[in-house]
Amino acid sequence: MARLNLWRWVVLALAALYFLVPMAASVIFTVDVPGQGVTFDAYSQIVSADGFVSSLLLSLELAAATIVVVLLLMVPATVALRLGSPRLRPIVEVVCSLPLVVPPIAFVAGIATVLKWGPEHLSRTPLFQTFVAIQDPGFPVVLVLAYVVMALPFVYRALDAGLRAVDVRTLVEAARSCGASRPQALVRAVLPNLRGALLNASFLTLALVLGEFTVARLLGYQPFAVWIYNVGGSQAQMSVAVSVLSLFLTWALLLALAVFGGRSRTASASRG
């Protein structure tokens, strides 16, 4: 048994070394600048840095819009699958897994091609206005569309795992026999029972949108991840500082989620 335990601690120690050293080194890198000694300039400069606030706001707005749209689409669909349309389940399952087969870089290649149709073929049709509108740099709707698609697999899995733990049919029938309408039954009886799953789905979507780089960069927008990348070219210290902060932010979000939504962790663990 002693031998077995030794082996376990060696494995865990090596893992801890590999996973903690880059983080520790990143923190050291940001505060211990060669030639300047220990300084916290990298952190204090972040907020006043050019584009930080606007890119972070853009990312948060995109995340909020994506979460709202994806939940509005997915919650009714997954609840309906539970309530009485089991035959539609394979269709929804396939539709929600399709984005896994198309890597983001291939997806954005397709989007870029479609967006090029705007000026090339549609400039005299009313559709052209739509094309211009969804590409508004202030709030690029096209990114929301792409992010919703990319979030579908994770949201589907989170909601499906949550619904599995609840007897939706009985809940709805109980609510209906108490005189609730269908929407009322959904909002007041089913959704509160799905709190953990909804939080989990929202968190995964938030993490996805905040970290998303590929689509935004290649379509030429500057949300948070693209901003970090652009800063990295000129201000190495600050870009690492922001990277460290964004990791801590993710940790904080996840811990909050673990505290508020009890079931959420198992669902996020089954994500892979």
Next chain:
Amino acid sequence: MTTALTEAPADVVPAAAHRQRRRRRATGPLAVLPLLVFVAISFGVPALAMLNGAFTVKDQTTGASSYTTANLTGSFQGAYLTALIGSVKLSAVAAGLATVLGLPLAQAVVTSRFRALREAVLTASGVLANFGGVPLAFAFVATLGNSGVLTRHLSLTEKGWNLYSFWGLVVVYLYFLIPLMVLTITPALDGLRSQWREAAQNNGATSVQYWRHVALPVLAPSLLGGLVLLFGSAFAAYATAAAMVGSAVPLVTLQIADAISGNVLVGQENVALALSLDMVLIAGLVMAVYLPLQRRSARWLA
């Protein structure tokens, strides 16, 4: 469309109940419809555009476009082929290493008596598996890059270390692949009953024999499924590589990005789309292998 098939014969059901049931059945498609329409527009149209573009060439002089497989053959030649092979090689090496390294870590955590350790490692894995992209690249540049903390203090550059290389990328990719492996394999390890180990020991098996003849065969589908999943994840990764190596290591994702940004020869604009199609085919292959394996491993966990 499926409502028509599931409709019960009208004569055996009282009219009121029938109406009720019909209403309930009708809400199903109605609730799913927005989702399907949305996916058709935001996903279907770009996907079809990619497919169409991968097989079209635009004549520079006349502006007319014609269907051809030239893009596809072009995507398997020269620099593009190098990039495709580079991506496959990198993903295979990183996924293989992550599988080999992730299994002992997961086993160490699963068999631990400390509940808190297990919770902490699994939570951390959930975060780290999602910690790809630009921040990861910069964290490693700060650690092992040319002026990174470890590089400076251990003078690694003189020892031939270079982060902006194939093996540098492997080291970075492991940072999110190992946690992903831990997450994937933990349920399977939980499914290994302690009775099996005891039965093997009672029959005189050594630890090695137990792993070779009992545990690994049971774990094989999960391990393979995880390996394939990791491969797909590494294959599709773009942000980390873009932020770290620029184009020092030839990767298919970097080539596509280059081509979308317009850095291609005249007449090869659509090669990016052909390369994308290649990627989709490989990713599709990955899923086609992964899903049956996952179903198979699920049988042991029941």
